[in-house]
Amino acid sequence: MEKLKCLVPESIKRMVGESSDEDLASTSSTLLHCLLNLPQFQQMIDDLADSNNSLCGKNKKVALELKQKGNGSYLTAEYASALESYSQALRVAPMDAVDMDKNLVATLFLNRASLFHKIGFLTESLRDCKRAIQISPTYAKAWYRRGKANVDLGNFKDAVNDFNNAKSFELSLDGKRHIETELNIILERQKSTSRMAVQENENCFGHFDEPHQLKLSQVSTPDKGRGMASQCDIPQASLVHKEEPYALIILKSCRETHCHYCLNQLRADTVPCTSCTIPLYCSEHCQIQAGGEPFSNFQDKIGTKETHSHSHGENKFALCSDSNPIECFPEHKHECLGVNWPVILPSDIVLAGRILVKSTSQRCSTKSNALCELGLSHSYTQITPESKLELHIYAIVLLCCLQHSFSVELPINGVSLSQTIILISQIRVNSMAIVRMKSVDDPPDHFRKLTSVGDALTSSLEQVPVGQAIYKAASLFNHSCLPNIHAYFLSRTLFIRTTEYVSTGCPLELSYGPQGHKLNIVDINDVASLALKFNNSSLHIHPGFCLHCGSHRDLDASHKAINKAWSYIKRLQEAIISKDITGTTLLDASRALGILRSTLHAYNKSVAEAEDNLAQAFCLVRDFQSAREHCKESIKILQTLYDPDHIVIGYELVKLASIQLSLDDPAAVDSTNHLGLIFARYFGPHVDFIVPYQQFLKRVAHR
Incomplete structure (x- = not known):
C-alpha cells in the first residue's frame, strides 16, 4: 500500500484528497488509469489473485x-x-x-x-x-x-x-x-446395560422464544441525525431488537482460535475448509454454511480422481439458485479459489468484498441496477486526504481481485469504484465489532476445562472483539456516553436489550465501545457552582493551580512521578502474563500504587487498573486476602466512575466472588447474587451462555 501511494503523482493525490463524494467517479477513474499503467500495480494484482502461487493452497x-x-x-x-x-x-x-x-x-x-x-x-x-x-x-x-x-x-x-x-x-x-x-x-x-443417550448439538448456544415485538420508530435529531426511539414504555432488560448479519468476517487475530462462521471458540475437533487453508470451523455444519462442501460429497470424486469443485479457480462461484439469495449466501466460497487477497487485505476490505458479491447476487436476481445499496451513513467528506487516497487504492485493488474470482461480470469503472469507496467508508462507520467474553484464566488449550473454582480467577472478564459485521437495522441505533441499551451476540445473532426503564419517545442509544462511562454529575456541578460563584473576575484559573483551594502543584514533577510509577505497574502486568511474579515486582508495584494514589484523583481509572493488577498478582502468589482487598478497592473506584449495577462492575465481581470462595468468605453469596442481577439486566435469559462463570460461581456459593 505504501509503495503504491508513493508512485501516485502529487497532482492526483491532491485531487483525491480534495474530493467530495460527488467527485468520486471522476477521481477514481483518474487514479485507476494511473495505476493500470504501473508495472508494480499489475504485479501486485497478479500476486494477490494468482492461484498458482498461493499462500493458502493445499499441500x-x-x-x-x-x-x-x-x-x-x-x-x-x-x-x-x-x-x-x-x-x-x-x-x-x-x-x-x-x-x-x-x-x-x-x-x-x-x-x-x-x-x-x-x-x-x-x-x-x-x-x-x-x-x-x-x-x-x-x-x-x-x-x-x-x-x-x-x-x-x-x-x-x-x-x-x-x-x-x-x-x-x-x-x-x-x-x-x-x-x-x-x-x-x-x-x-x-x-x-441401559443405553446412554449422546446428544450432539452442532450449535452450543440455545435460543429462547423471547417476545420482542416492540414498536420502534426512526427519528432524526439535530446533533446525531437519524436514530431509533421507543413508541411505548419499555421495562428494564427487555429485548428490543434481534438481527442476523448482512455480512460478517472474522478478525485476523482470531483465525486460529474461533470458528470462521459462527465466531464461537473452536472446539478441539476443528473442521477445515475442504479447498483452502484459511478457515477453521467448529463443526461441519458451520463449514457448509460458509460455503464448503460436505465431506460425503467427496467420495465419488475421490474414486474417479476428480478435483474438487472450486480448486485452482477453474470453477468459479455460481449464484445461489434459491429464491432468496440473501439468506443462503455462502460468505467464504467466492474467496476460496486458492488466491492470496483474502489473507493479505485488511479485514474490513475483505468484508467489503463479501458485501459486493452478495449485493451483486441480489441485483442479478431482482434486476436491480444498484451495485450496493445498504442505506448506511458514511463520513467520506470528513476523513483526511491520506485516508481518501487509501480508500481509492483499496477499492481498485478489491475490484481487480474480485474480477478474477467472481463469475458474474463486475465492471471496474468510475461508477463501481465510487460505490465501493463509499461502501468501505460505510463499513468503517457502521460495522459492529462482534465480541466474546474472555479472561486470561480461560483454558489455554483443549485439555483443560472450567470444572472448579480452583485457586480463584486471576483476572476479571472483558469483551474481546473476534469479528466485524454489518447489521443494517442495528446501524440506526446511535451512540451515547450514557447508553440505555446494551448489544451482545449469540453466535452471529445480535441482541439489543434495555439496561434501564425507557419511556415513550426516548432515544434508544448504546455504547459503541465495550462499555460506556458514567459522567460524575456531582463533581461537574461542584465545578460549575464554583465558576458561577467567582464569575466577577475573582476566579483566577491558571495551569497548575487547584480550582478548589488555589494551591499550586508542580505538574511536570507529577507527570514524571506518574510515568515512573506506571512503569512498575507495566512490569507487573508482564509478570502476570508470564505467571512469573517475584516479591520484588510485587513490592515495587505496591509502592507505585501509593504514588498514583497520592498524585492522581482518588477515583482515577488508572488507580483502579493498578489495584486490579495487584489483585491478579496476589491471586497468582496465593495471597488471596491481599487480592480480595485490592479487588474491592478497584470495584469501589469503578462504582463511582460508572454505577453500582453497571456491567463493568459485574465483570469485576466475577473475580471478587471467586477470590471470596477460595477464602470461604460468606460474602461470596452477596457478590454472586449481585453479579447475577447485573448480568440478568444486560443479557436477560442468555446470561448462562454469555457468562458461563456466573452460573458456576453461584452454584458453588450456595451449596
Whole structure:
C-alpha cells in the first residue's frame, strides 16, 4: 500500500484528497488509469489473485510431514502436540490425496479420533470417526474406532451397527475374528446395560422464544441525525431488537482460535475448509454454511480422481439458485479459489468484498441496477486526504481481485469504484465489532476445562472483539456516553436489550465501545457552582493551580512521578502474563500504587487498573486476602466512575466472588447474587451462555 501511494503523482493525490463524494467517479477513474499503467500495480494484482502461487493452497507433502510429527508425539504421550499436528495436517491436506492406499484426510481424522479416545474426549472421537467414514465409507478401521467410542459412551445399539460394518469391510480373517469377538462381548453388555443417550448439538448456544415485538420508530435529531426511539414504555432488560448479519468476517487475530462462521471458540475437533487453508470451523455444519462442501460429497470424486469443485479457480462461484439469495449466501466460497487477497487485505476490505458479491447476487436476481445499496451513513467528506487516497487504492485493488474470482461480470469503472469507496467508508462507520467474553484464566488449550473454582480467577472478564459485521437495522441505533441499551451476540445473532426503564419517545442509544462511562454529575456541578460563584473576575484559573483551594502543584514533577510509577505497574502486568511474579515486582508495584494514589484523583481509572493488577498478582502468589482487598478497592473506584449495577462492575465481581470462595468468605453469596442481577439486566435469559462463570460461581456459593 505504501509503495503504491508513493508512485501516485502529487497532482492526483491532491485531487483525491480534495474530493467530495460527488467527485468520486471522476477521481477514481483518474487514479485507476494511473495505476493500470504501473508495472508494480499489475504485479501486485497478479500476486494477490494468482492461484498458482498461493499462500493458502493445499499441500500433500506438508500434510504428510505433520501427520508423521503427530504420530511421533502420540507415541511419546505428548498429546497436545499431537493434536496440533493432526489438526494442522487436516488443514493443508488435499481432499483427494492418498497415503498408503487410504484417503489421507480420512486417515488424519481417524488418527485424531484415536487421540481423542485416548484422552477421554469421546464425543469428539465419535465426530471425527463420522467424518472419516463420510469420506471413505468402506474404511473398516474408522467403523471399528467409532464402535469403540460408542461402547464407552454406552451407545450399544450404535456400536453393534458400527462393528458389523467394520467386520464386513475388514479384509483379513484375523481382523474379522477379532471384531467378531468384541461384537459378542458388546451384545452381552447390551442386554444388561441401559443405553446412554449422546446428544450432539452442532450449535452450543440455545435460543429462547423471547417476545420482542416492540414498536420502534426512526427519528432524526439535530446533533446525531437519524436514530431509533421507543413508541411505548419499555421495562428494564427487555429485548428490543434481534438481527442476523448482512455480512460478517472474522478478525485476523482470531483465525486460529474461533470458528470462521459462527465466531464461537473452536472446539478441539476443528473442521477445515475442504479447498483452502484459511478457515477453521467448529463443526461441519458451520463449514457448509460458509460455503464448503460436505465431506460425503467427496467420495465419488475421490474414486474417479476428480478435483474438487472450486480448486485452482477453474470453477468459479455460481449464484445461489434459491429464491432468496440473501439468506443462503455462502460468505467464504467466492474467496476460496486458492488466491492470496483474502489473507493479505485488511479485514474490513475483505468484508467489503463479501458485501459486493452478495449485493451483486441480489441485483442479478431482482434486476436491480444498484451495485450496493445498504442505506448506511458514511463520513467520506470528513476523513483526511491520506485516508481518501487509501480508500481509492483499496477499492481498485478489491475490484481487480474480485474480477478474477467472481463469475458474474463486475465492471471496474468510475461508477463501481465510487460505490465501493463509499461502501468501505460505510463499513468503517457502521460495522459492529462482534465480541466474546474472555479472561486470561480461560483454558489455554483443549485439555483443560472450567470444572472448579480452583485457586480463584486471576483476572476479571472483558469483551474481546473476534469479528466485524454489518447489521443494517442495528446501524440506526446511535451512540451515547450514557447508553440505555446494551448489544451482545449469540453466535452471529445480535441482541439489543434495555439496561434501564425507557419511556415513550426516548432515544434508544448504546455504547459503541465495550462499555460506556458514567459522567460524575456531582463533581461537574461542584465545578460549575464554583465558576458561577467567582464569575466577577475573582476566579483566577491558571495551569497548575487547584480550582478548589488555589494551591499550586508542580505538574511536570507529577507527570514524571506518574510515568515512573506506571512503569512498575507495566512490569507487573508482564509478570502476570508470564505467571512469573517475584516479591520484588510485587513490592515495587505496591509502592507505585501509593504514588498514583497520592498524585492522581482518588477515583482515577488508572488507580483502579493498578489495584486490579495487584489483585491478579496476589491471586497468582496465593495471597488471596491481599487480592480480595485490592479487588474491592478497584470495584469501589469503578462504582463511582460508572454505577453500582453497571456491567463493568459485574465483570469485576466475577473475580471478587471467586477470590471470596477460595477464602470461604460468606460474602461470596452477596457478590454472586449481585453479579447475577447485573448480568440478568444486560443479557436477560442468555446470561448462562454469555457468562458461563456466573452460573458456576453461584452454584458453588450456595451449596
